[in-house]
Every structure is written in structure tokens, then in C-alpha cells.
Amino acid sequence: MRLLESRADLSAWQSETLSGGHSIGFVPTMGCLHDGHLSLVRTAAEENGRALASIFVNPAQFAEGEDYDRYPRTLEADMALLEQSGCDALFYPRESDIYPEGFQSIIAVEPLSSELCGAARPGHFQGVATVVAILLNLTMPTRCYLGLKDYQQFTILRRMVQDLAMPYTLVGMPTVREADGLAMSSRNRYLQGAEREQAAALYRGLSAARSAWSNGERDPQRLEATARAALTEAGIERIDYVAARHPLTLAPWQSADPIAPVVLMAAHVGAARLIDNLRLDDAAA
Structure with a gap:
């Protein structure tokens, strides 16, 4: 090389x-x-x-x-x-x-x-x-x-x-993930001790929103609340945003949109600011 x-x-x-x-x-x-x-x-x-x-x-x-x-x-x-x-x-x-x-x-x-x-x-x-x-x-x-x-x-x-x-x-x-779903990131090395387990809540929240979508939920606020709940349950207090957006334009997603949303989130765990996202119609992500 x-x-x-x-x-x-x-x-x-x-x-x-x-x-x-x-x-x-x-x-x-x-x-x-x-x-x-x-x-x-x-x-x-x-x-x-x-x-x-x-x-x-x-x-x-x-x-x-x-x-x-x-x-x-x-x-x-x-x-x-x-x-x-x-x-x-x-x-x-x-x-x-x-x-x-x-x-x-x-x-x-x-x-x-x-x-x-x-x-x-x-x-x-x-x-x-x-x-x-x-x-x-x-x-x-x-x-x-x-x-x-x-x-x-x-x-x-x-x-x-x-x-x-x-x-x-x-x-x-596509995003490459650890075994528990945490998105790989150079900043993951900032995570200390129990923070590493706490960080896995981001993917759990996104997966919960995807499950809600698969079960017919189409209200963007409810989808966001479902994803956010996993963060708060894990004790993550500093959440910058959890947002359901149009996957092409990133405009706020509307129930009438003919395309599934991407849910994006950013949260702070210890010294690490972590981001993640998931297209809700992507069963493989």
C-alpha cells in the first residue's frame, strides 16, 4: 500500500x-x-x-x-x-x-x-x-x-x-454493528464499563420502532416515542433528538407519505455522543 x-x-x-x-x-x-x-x-x-x-x-x-x-x-x-x-x-x-x-x-x-x-x-x-x-x-x-x-x-x-x-x-x-446491535463508531472507545451496555439501547429503541411499524403503527410521534422509551429505560438522560424523517429529504415524516420513514437519534452516553438510525422497512438492518 x-x-x-x-x-x-x-x-x-x-x-x-x-x-x-x-x-x-x-x-x-x-x-x-x-x-x-x-x-x-x-x-x-x-x-x-x-x-x-x-x-x-x-x-x-x-x-x-x-x-x-x-x-x-x-x-x-x-x-x-x-x-x-x-x-x-x-x-x-x-x-x-x-x-x-x-x-x-x-x-x-x-x-x-x-x-x-x-x-x-x-x-x-x-x-x-x-x-x-x-x-x-x-x-x-x-x-x-x-x-x-x-x-x-x-x-x-x-x-x-x-x-x-x-x-x-x-x-x-449499510451500518456495521456489534453483536448487540451497537453501531460501530470510533467514539465507542470512549465508553467505560456499564456505559457500553447502556449504549446498546440506541439500537433497541430503533428496533422497537421498527416492530411498531411492522405491527401497523403509522403515527410519527408514537414511533419516535417508542424509540425514545428504550433510551430513557436504559438511564440515558441526555438525548439530542429522536426523529422520524423522510428517507430521501429528511423532512419530518408524515403518515400520508408513501415511503417508510427513517428514524434517527443522537444521545450522550458518558463521554461519547452516539448517533444511529434505521429505515423502518429494512428488516435486515
Whole structure:
């Protein structure tokens, strides 16, 4: 696996790859990789001539007081996992490669970026959209693979690519879960002792809402209340939101909508802010 530590390194690798007639499958990450990330890399390798990952802990998507400084940085272990998963190259840029001196631009996808997680983390999705746009334009992939655990993020990035006529295909991949249903996340390592068991309540709540949907419940407030109940029963007190939304637009879901909702939630367990979601017509998730 090639380590690309600058724009020049990336450009040289791209030229070699494209001159060889290979497509590029790209997986952007912030590192501290788990099997959710690696499933994206494996799919990128299977579906493209070359698989490229990036690791960049993006300061623009962290607000003051969030966990930028303590976000886990595990480059050596990440490189080994990427190589085992079939990754051909890793783009590991300096901050100056992403945000050169004098950089002033921001991409804001509104109003999608200001609700749900955006309401709890003002500016977060502007930072995400901006860095992903930069990474897409630098890497120029055939396909970009993103996990649907970050459902709102994927919806925002899909909207950005459509609105700005960017020539990239975004591929949303299913959430990878632990045995008890907890969505894999780099922030799960913040969970201590009993908090790990408590965190599994997020998936229990989503599963309860799916069961209610399967049994004929169509009232969005009741579906939300069913999912929220599992969190409160587990003793989770700080809940940012539990929301039933249209799966394509993230508008509040209405009983008359002809498509099943996605229920999204965010809650704090110990030092970890956890997010999860479930399409209620998805029996396999």
C-alpha cells in the first residue's frame, strides 16, 4: 500500500492509476478505523481497479469544546488494517494540503445542515461538506463510499454533489454493528464499563420502532416515542433528538407519505455522543 503524504504524491499516484485504465474507489475517514470503515474499503477494492482511503482529522467540523484534541489517532494500526482490507493507497495529508494559506471558502447545504445533528453541533456539517468537496476534487474518484450510520451526513453530501454538478458517484453502505446491535463508531472507545451496555439501547429503541411499524403503527410521534422509551429505560438522560424523517429529504415524516420513514437519534452516553438510525422497512438492518 502506498502512503501519499502530499498533494504531489496523490497527483503522481492518480496519474499512474488513470493511465493504467483503473477506476478509483475512495473512502474518506478520520482514522481510528473499525470494521465499518474496512467494509467500505473492501467494497471499494471489489468494485474498482484501485482502492484509495484518506485519513484526515478535520478541525473544521469540530466546535470549541468538542473532542478534536483527544480524537483517537492510530495511524500505524490503521495502515495495517487498510492493507489487510485491500487498500492500494492511503492519502494522509497535512492540514496545509487541505486548507492552504489564505483559504476562506465554506460549503453550506441549507437547511439540511442546521437541523438534527446540525442543531446540536452548529457549523459541523459546513466543515464536513467543505472537506469532502476538497477531498473529492483532489482524489477525483470514480466512486466514493460512505457509511449510512451517518445518515444525515450522507444526505447532505448527496445533495451537495447534485447541486454543484460534481462528477462523482456517492455510494451509501449499510451500518456495521456489534453483536448487540451497537453501531460501530470510533467514539465507542470512549465508553467505560456499564456505559457500553447502556449504549446498546440506541439500537433497541430503533428496533422497537421498527416492530411498531411492522405491527401497523403509522403515527410519527408514537414511533419516535417508542424509540425514545428504550433510551430513557436504559438511564440515558441526555438525548439530542429522536426523529422520524423522510428517507430521501429528511423532512419530518408524515403518515400520508408513501415511503417508510427513517428514524434517527443522537444521545450522550458518558463521554461519547452516539448517533444511529434505521429505515423502518429494512428488516435486515
